[in-house]
Amino acid sequence: MGFLYSQFFITPPYPKGNFSGKTVVITGSNVGLGKEAARHYARLGASRLVLAVRSIEKGNEAKQDIMSTTNHKDTQVWKLDMSDYNSVKAFAKRAESELDRIDIFIANAGVARSEYQVQNGHEQCIDVNVISTILLMANMMPKMSETAARFNTRPTFSVTGSSTYAHTTFPQRSAPDGGILTALSDPDTCKRYWDQQYPVSKLIQLLLVRQIADQHPASEFPVTINIANPGLCWSELGREATGWGFYLVRLVLARSTEVGSRTVFHGGASGAETHGKYLNDCKIEEPTAPVTGAAGKEGQERISAEVLRAIDAIQPGVSKNFLIK
Numbered sequence: 461m462g463f464l465y466s467q468f469f470i471t472p473p474y475p476k477g478n479f480s481g482k483t484v485v486i487t488g489s490n491v492g493l494g495k496e497a498a499r500h501y502a503r504l505g506a507s508r509l510v511l512a513v514r515s516i517e518k519g520n521e522a523k524q525d526i527m528s529t530t531n532h533k534d535t536q537v538w539k540l541d542m543s544d545y546n547s548v549k550a551f552a553k554r555a556e557s558e559l560d561r562i563d564i565f566i567a568n569a570g571v572a573r574s575e576y577q578v579q580n581g582h583e584q585c586i587d588v589n590v591i592s593t594i595l596l597m598a599n600m601m602p603k604m605s606e607t608a609a610r611f612n613t614r615p616t617f618s619v620t621g622s623s624t625y626a627h628t629t630f631p632q633r634s635a636p637d638g639g640i641l642t643a644l645s646d647p648d649t650c651k652r653y654w655d656q657q658y659p660v661s662k663l664i665q666l667l668l669v670r671q672i673a674d675q676h677p678a679s680e681f682p683v684t685i686n687i688a689n690p691g692l693c694w695s696e697l698g699r700e701a702t703g704w705g706f707y708l709v710r711l712v713l714a715r716s717t718e719v720g721s722r723t724v725f726h727g728g729a730s731g732a733e734t735h736g737k738y739l740n741d742c743k744i745e746e747p748t749a750p751v752t753g754a755a756g757k758e759g760q761e762r763i764s765a766e767v768l769r770a771i772d773a774i775q776p777g778v779s780k781n782f783l784i785k
């Protein structure tokens with residue numbers, strides 16, 4: 461009911477504010493929600509805007525569009541391919557050396573696949589939405605904490621999540637200790653629970669955000685980390701969907717891309733009170749099952765430990781970037 465109420469009756473507020481002096485980075489910003497969120501920051505005077513995209517050509521088209529509609533002066537297009545861990549690491553290195561500050565980082569790039577595909581040893585939704593996203597988050601922490609100290613400010617790292625997190629029972633959490641990630645990419649398990657694959661990737665994003673904040677509360681951590689749900693929106697996310705069903709559901713229920721992007725904007729523009737929080741309709745909302753209760757907490761701790769081990773296997777020691785004060 462909450463979902464239908466939001467889609468029919470709630471319009472997220474039109475973004476306001478002054479982002480002069482701020483550097484904003486948004487991944488997956490060549491199209492969809494990321495591009496419209498970037499346009500809001502450009503309109504509101506962000507000093508520097510980085511569109512982090514896997515296709516420079518598509519990124520340049522978005523840049524032209526954003527600059528011509530907002531008169532923005534410093535929109536840059538940087539390469540970031542979330543299916544390539546080396547690209548994630550190279551992006552972070554470049555940000556470290558070329559940006560003097562990062563005030564807002566929105567990890568928005570994501571996929572919803574209609575078919576099982578493996579990349580880097582993981583099913584693709586899990587690889588892009590979870591492993592690469594958390595690898596990227598860990599890699600951005602040093603620059604963002606340096607920004608906090610140097611400019612006496614509190615940067616925000618916001619993940620674009622989804623209310624579909626509640627559309628999975630997280631069946632893979634019954635896997636033996638250390639085996640959840642394996643179960644999430646196991647072909648038979650994926651086949652059995654395929655309709656839960658995208659939701660489970662969004663659930664794990666939420667669990668990681670909560671776990672990091674549980675371990676590093678806002679009072680001890682210089683960067684706000686939150687997760688924002690845009691609701692069902694028109695975008696290219698369902699590009700692989702076939703048939704009329706999804707099209708009709710969107711026709712009746714979906715927010716426009718611009719309206720949905722207001723929530724993505726809001727996540728990035730929010731402060732310490734949102735650390736570790738799930739944002740719905742631009743407000744903090746307590747998540748429901750399968751996040752809550754003892755089982756939710758146990759699942760959160762187990763999958764978080766596995767994901768942090770996975771990113772350390774890609775880049776030894778990178779999870780220690782969350783130990784900053």
Ligand SMILES: NC(=O)c1ccc[n+]([C@@H]2O[C@H](COP(=O)([O-])OP(=O)(O)OC[C@H]3O[C@@H](n4cnc5c(N)ncnc54)[C@H](OP(=O)(O)O)[C@@H]3O)[C@@H](O)[C@H]2O)c1
Nearest residue numbers: 488492493514541542543568569570622692693695696697
């Ligand atoms: N639309 C909705 O109803 C909805 C609802 C809840 C949550 N979300 C979330 O919102 C976020 C944005 O999605 P959207 O709806 O705006 O969909 P979209 O139009 O498909 O945009 C997704 C963006 O992610 C990028 N991306 C995908 N794989 C990538 C990779 N390997 N490396 C780098 N970039 C990659 C895409 O780049 P390319 O154009 O090059 O593929 C695109 O820029 C996603 O995280 C999605 O899960 C969307």
